[in-house]
Amino acid sequence: MNGRWVGGNRFGLLENGEAYFPRVFEAIAAARHEVLLETFILFEDKVGLELHAALLQAAQRGAQVDVTVDGYGSPDLSPGFVGALTAAGVRVHVFDPGTRLFGWRTNLFRRMHRKLVVVDGMRAFVGGINYAADHLADFGPEAKQDYAVEIEGPLVAHIQRFARQAIAQGRQGQPARRWFRRRAPEAALPSLAVAGDAQAMFVTRDNREHPQDIERHYRVAIRTARHRLVIANAYFFPGYRLLKELRRAARRGVEVSLILQGEPDMAIVKTAAEMLYHHLLRAGVHIYEYCERPLHGKVAVADDEWATVGSSNLDPLSLSLNLEANVMIRDRAFNRQLGERLEHLMAQRCKRIAAADLQEPGLWRLVRSYFVFHFLRHYPAWAGWLPAHTPRLASAPHAATAGTAGTDRLTEPASS
Structure with missing residues (x-):
């Protein structure tokens, strides 16, 4: 990474x-x-x-x-x-x-x-x-x-x-890129004065040497969360491994909350995310739809210290095709500030989705959901094969x- x-x-x-x-x-x-x-x-x-x-x-x-x-x-x-x-x-x-x-x-x-x-x-x-x-x-x-x-x-x-x-x-x-190509030594960075107490990392994804780095940091944060995890993401259709980590976290007692689009700028965004709702709700994940206006954020907090802010959605484009940049932050004060803003969003501007709100799964819906969920086992690897x-x-x-x-x-x- x-x-x-x-x-x-x-x-x-x-x-x-x-x-x-x-x-x-x-x-x-x-x-x-x-x-x-x-x-x-x-x-x-x-x-x-x-x-x-x-x-x-x-x-x-x-x-x-x-x-x-x-x-x-x-x-x-x-x-x-x-x-x-x-x-x-x-x-x-x-x-x-x-x-x-x-x-x-x-x-x-x-x-x-x-x-x-x-x-x-x-x-x-x-x-x-x-x-x-x-x-x-x-x-x-x-x-x-x-x-x-x-x-x-x-x-x-x-x-x-x-x-x-x-x-x-x-x-x-x-x-x-060749396996034998030597990496040139990087020039020393300028020494900037200390401005605060936060530890942080700048993480990018590209289509050469860092194709999965942002997703990996998300998965590590989910895997190590012990108390709470809040993810607000505009375009949510992640890979199978990330979904699996979310379900595992909820089942081990972490309060996992997703803030997703309720008034999407593109209808397919909500349709795609809804295909995953049954799987997530059954594992104990809380789903909130932001209904005031289109959600465009790509942020998350875990426990009392870790947070991320950046450009990367959790969908095929961002995780497998686009060039993206996020910062990963370890800072209790920032975590608290962003966490409070997300809690306000969930309490005042969102609708919480319950299993009863979902349509009864007919045969076609069950078949479609099954194939979509297991199709994600091979994503995001397949996305890199798309013609481009x-x-x-x-x-x-x-x-x-x-x-x-x-x-x-x-x-x-x-x-x-």
């Missing part, structure tokens, strides 16, 4: 866009040396325009600014939007810019789903919040419920190195017409 536990960190929980965007935009606008930003979605709405202004402020002050967006999640940025950034020296990278076939996007697999920011190597943000107005409550009933963290301390250097390497490796390209193009980083769309200063043509290593 990648990453290692690093002490001396401080974490601040940021719930929804109202808390997240002001902190990120303020930090970026004040940057003096460097801004590294990766996001799945950047829309040219009021949130995207605020980010745009902050990025320009940083670049105009002389900071080196690198912005990476996903070609599937952010397909429609205008020439003027991108051109203003590149003209100011911002390097805009697009992960896997796919062509359209009869109006349909073809870049369906291997998405760059990470959401992270590093400013001046001193402050970082990691979570699930995209740069779009639907992360603000005034968007209406479709506004998303989500979480991120602000990080200070030595872990920031690890996140900074990762973000820089993602760009550098893309510029240089990488040969196909080779992901790559390229210069921003429209940059050729809007001005190409500060852009690069990059490649991202192929999946193995």
Whole structure:
């Protein structure tokens, strides 16, 4: 598993866009040396325009600014939007810019789903919040419920190195992975001042060397939980091993609670999760559906110390195809804060699902549920066999017409 536990960190929980965007935009606008930003979605709405202004402020002050967006999640940025950034020296990278076939996007697999920011190597943000107005409550009933963290301390250097390497490796390209290829020694990390008491680890998943790391950390946390486990996850259709650990935890007396979507942004999300309800409820797992608006969070707490916040859902895309990033946190104060927010969600904004709420399992439902559950024995391994193009980083769309200063043509290593 990648990453290692690093002490001396401080974490601040940021719930929804109202808390997240002001902190990120303020930090970026004040940057003096460097801004590294990766996001799945950047829309040219009021949130995207605020980010745009902050990025320009940083670049105009002389900071080196690198912005990476996903070609599937952010397909429609205008020439003027991108051109203003590149003209100011911002390097805009697009992960896997796919062509359209009869109006349909073809870049369906291997998405760059990470959401992270590093400013001046001193402050970082990691979570699930995209740069779009639907992360603000005034968007209406479709506004998303989500979480991120602000990080200070030595872990920031690890996140900074990762973000820089993602760009550098893309510029240089990488040969196909070979068992005999030696790993180059890593440069020493800068020594950052202690900012708090939290131990933490930055964990990513990719399609080469770390395909299951985030899922493994989840399974370890579930396996070692003794009292309580709360998982809030927007897209829940995990692998068989993770489901087995959840059932085992509940049967040994751990209070296992899942917060899932009750008002999903895509109907299939709820349909897929409901196929697992009978199996989970029978083992004693508590299931809550968040019914106020779409849930987009990817967070969890275990017992009194462990927590995670990040971009990874517990579904086939996140666990087997997408590029993801989570932070694993050992800190009682942060665990308590996030745990209280999740308890509030369950008590005030969720419907608890009981066995009586489920449809009586007819023959077809029983057969379907049986095959779905046992099909998961072979997932997520099978997902890696799905047909997929080779992901790559390229210069921003429209940059050729809007001005190409500060852009690069990059490649991202192929999946193995």
